[in-house]
Amino acid sequence: MASVMLTGGAGYIGSHTAVELIESGHQVVIVDNFSNSSPVVLERLQQIVGAGIVCERGDIRNADFLTEVFQRHRVDAVIHFAALKAVGESCEQPLNYFENNISGTITLLQVMQQQRVNGLVFSSSATVYGQPESCPIREDAALGITNPYGRTKLVMEQLINDICTAHPQFKAAILRYFNPVGAHVSGLIGEDPGGIPNNLMPFICQVAVGTRPQLNVFGNDYPTPDGTGVRDYIHVVDLARAHVAALDYLLREGQNITVNLGTGCGVSVLELVQAFEQASGRSVPVNIAPRRPGDIAECYADPALANRLLGWQAEYDVKRMCVDAWRWQSQNPEGFEPSR
Numbered sequence: 339m340a341s342v343m344l345t346g347g348a349g350y351i352g353s354h355t356a357v358e359l360i361e362s363g364h365q366v367v368i369v370d371n372f373s374n375s376s377p378v379v380l381e382r383l384q385q386i387v388g389a390g391i392v393c394e395r396g397d398i399r400n401a402d403f404l405t406e407v408f409q410r411h412r413v414d415a416v417i418h419f420a421a422l423k424a425v426g427e428s429c430e431q432p433l434n435y436f437e438n439n440i441s442g443t444i445t446l447l448q449v450m451q452q453q454r455v456n457g458l459v460f461s462s463s464a465t466v467y468g469q470p471e472s473c474p475i476r477e478d479a480a481l482g483i484t485n486p487y488g489r490t491k492l493v494m495e496q497l498i499n500d501i502c503t504a505h506p507q508f509k510a511a512i513l514r515y516f517n518p519v520g521a522h523v524s525g526l527i528g529e530d531p532g533g534i535p536n537n538l539m540p541f542i543c544q545v546a547v548g549t550r551p552q553l554n555v556f557g558n559d560y561p562t563p564d565g566t567g568v569r570d571y572i573h574v575v576d577l578a579r580a581h582v583a584a585l586d587y588l589l590r591e592g593q594n595i596t597v598n599l600g601t602g603c604g605v606s607v608l609e610l611v612q613a614f615e616q617a618s619g620r621s622v623p624v625n626i627a628p629r630r631p632g633d634i635a636e637c638y639a640d641p642a643l644a645n646r647l648l649g650w651q652a653e654y655d656v657k658r659m660c661v662d663a664w665r666w667q668s669q670n671p672e673g674f675e676p677s678r
């Protein structure tokens with residue numbers, strides 16, 4: 339069993355992955371600066387797994403801090419979640435995104451090399467496909483950029499691939515997530531965006547719980563069956579389990595991989611709203627609004643490569659995603675901390 343550093347491990351996907359890793363017998367060291375998460379998540383993780391959580395508070399851009407963490411703890415591999423991720427914000431503050439995401443990754447890779455840690459699982463995104471030519475999207479589809487956040491993901495993928503080429507002992511699994519939603523079945527951890535949510539599911543949850551009056555649907559004139567945007571929503575627990583499978587694959591096979599993590603099913607905005615209303619018993623009023631700049635009509639994965647290489651496939655359907663998202667939201671109407 340491995341000892342794994344999770345950068346950004348207190349965040350939405352990292353915290354769910356910590357649970358799945360620990361429940362699979364791995365040890366976890368969370369490294370987070372809490373710039374987009376709450377320390378309360380550590381107490382919640384402890385409640386779920388029934389054991390103390392190792393966490394080092396600090397910034398991945400600080401090489402001295404990272405070096406100390408590697409020296410204090412055994413680390414066999416790193417799962418690198420830490421990043422800023424808001425597309426709109428990245429358009430307003432591109433330098434912050436380049437600095438945090440790209441410089442942070444370079445520092446992490448340098449310290450990993452110094453410490454001779456040679457396994458990396460990296461959080462990439464379907465955003466690297468830009469405006470896809472067709473769906474479902476395979477990993478060999480053309481890549482493109484539609485915003486600075488997406489640029490950071492593409493650059494980081496390229497940096498990691500260059501390092502794999504230069505140092506064959508260094509192995510990486512690049513995971514391109516589609517749209518993670520849902521929450522742990524306990525309702526103790528889930529997605530907690532500060533301020534107004536950018537993404538669809540947390541916005542729907544806040545409308546259902548009464549924090550916001552209605553959902554703006556960004557466009558109903560796309561060339562999709564009901565005119566609204568189509569995405570590949572994947573339950574965060576399925577996604578977390580894919581990280582365990584990717585880590586096991588890296589340690590077992592020692593092969594570099596880049597894989598899509600999605601269900602392969604396209605779901606429209608209105609379909610998700612309807613599924614959520616059924617799951618929660620709450621109504622989610624919608625207002626048809628103009629298209630959001632930069633949005634694409636549809637985006638869903640061909641997950642066959644991950645299915646084949648990792649022996650993994652998404653198990654939870656949209657209904658389950660909504661049930662679990664609603665349990666988290668209704669038990670924690672203001673997220674982890676009312677003030678965030």
Ligand code: NAD
Pocket residue numbers: 345346347348349350351352369370371372373374375396397398399418419420421422423438442461462463464515516517518
């Ligand atoms: P999140 O914001 O909930 O988690 C990221 C964590 O990283 C936060 O806890 C934050 O405090 C921490 N962090 C950020 N910069 C840091 C730094 N410099 N040093 C230390 N910690 C830092 O985001 P998430 O949804 O869990 O996403 C995790 C990863 O997955 C990110 O890399 C994101 O870009 C990627 N991703 C997310 C989605 C999505 O829709 N959630 C989709 C595709 C890819």
Ligand code: UFG
Pocket residue numbers: 423425463464465466487515516517536537538539541553554555556557566567568569607630633
């Ligand atoms: N949408 C609305 N109203 C809202 C929010 C979203 O109608 O208030 C619509 C969007 O127009 C889109 C769909 O809901 O059609 C999904 O939007 P999200 O913002 O939830 O997700 P995106 O697919 O636009 O982007 C997300 C992340 C990106 C990531 C991408 C693929 O924000 O960083 O998934 O992983 F790159």
